[in-house]
Amino acid sequence: MPRQQQPARPARRRSYDQFCATARALDSVGDRWTLLIVRELLAGPRRYTDLHADLPGVSTDVLASRLKDMEQGGLAVRRRLPPPAAAAVYELTEHGRGLLPVLAALAAWGAPALEERRPTDAVRAHWFALPLLRALGGLTLGGIVEVRLPEGEFHIRTGAEAAGGEAYGYGPADRPDACLVLDADTALALGRAELTLAEAVGEGRVEVLGEGSLADGLRGWQSPHPALVPLNSPVA
Structure with a gap:
């Protein structure tokens, strides 16, 4: 009579076995x-x-x-x-x-190591979401901010929009409340707190598109009569 094969035991994941x-x-x-x-x-x-x-x-x-x-x-x-x-x-x-705050903290800790992009480095636009989340962390207005980089697009949810769901998403947003146009170096500088969003806008390193309170807040009210640019305006 053939010997009955015993079911395989599930592999035990490795553990540090420390009460910590x-x-x-x-x-x-x-x-x-x-x-x-x-x-x-x-x-x-x-x-x-x-x-x-x-x-x-x-x-x-x-x-x-x-x-x-x-x-x-x-x-x-x-x-x-x-x-x-x-x-x-x-x-x-x-x-x-x-784990979102854990990843955000790791991104902030590791940002100084991104001073130069190596030839072998892969890059995706949404990898800049975590540094920008830190830069936009003080926003109390809820809404969706589309971010346009040369590497691609993603969107960030702020305020109540981010509560209980994904803090950021892939690709352009369906109906963004505002849009930021910038490059990767500026995104990293914002994430490292080397400059504020208001400073970046004032220096022309970030362009804010859109109308409404969230877009105005992102502009930081750089002038008494800020120019409001429609979201569907072409970006050079």
Whole structure:
């Protein structure tokens, strides 16, 4: 009689085995690529192929393994979109979205190392969202700010718009309340607090498009009669 095969035991994730909050956190997110996957999912649900495209250098096996670990650890869930999309996407749980201030702090700590872009460095526009979130952190007005960089576009939610959801998103916004046009160096300088948004606008390093209170607030009221530019105006 053939011997019955025993079911494989689930692999036990490595642990520091330390009764320490920092060690427990690193048990969940300390593996290579995990926090960068969180960075991608902070902007909203994403398909596996999209994640792989925006994480240059990660192998398919490692990405699949990390996503599985994140599901098991309660950081992310996998769900299927309804027709006509009918695609599977990954998204962060509330527990996973709680890592936003951690990623923002890491971005602020690591920003001084971005003085020069290396020839081998990949870049995506939405990777500048975390530094700009810090620069816009003092805004009390709620709304959606579209950000246009030479590398691409993304959008940031401020005030009540950001509560309980994604703080930023991929690509242009459907109906932005304001738009910022700038380059990557200025975005990093704002994130490093080397200059304020009002200073950047005054120096011509940031162009603010749009009408309304949020656009006016972003301009910092640089003149008694600020020129209001419609959002659909062409950008040179």
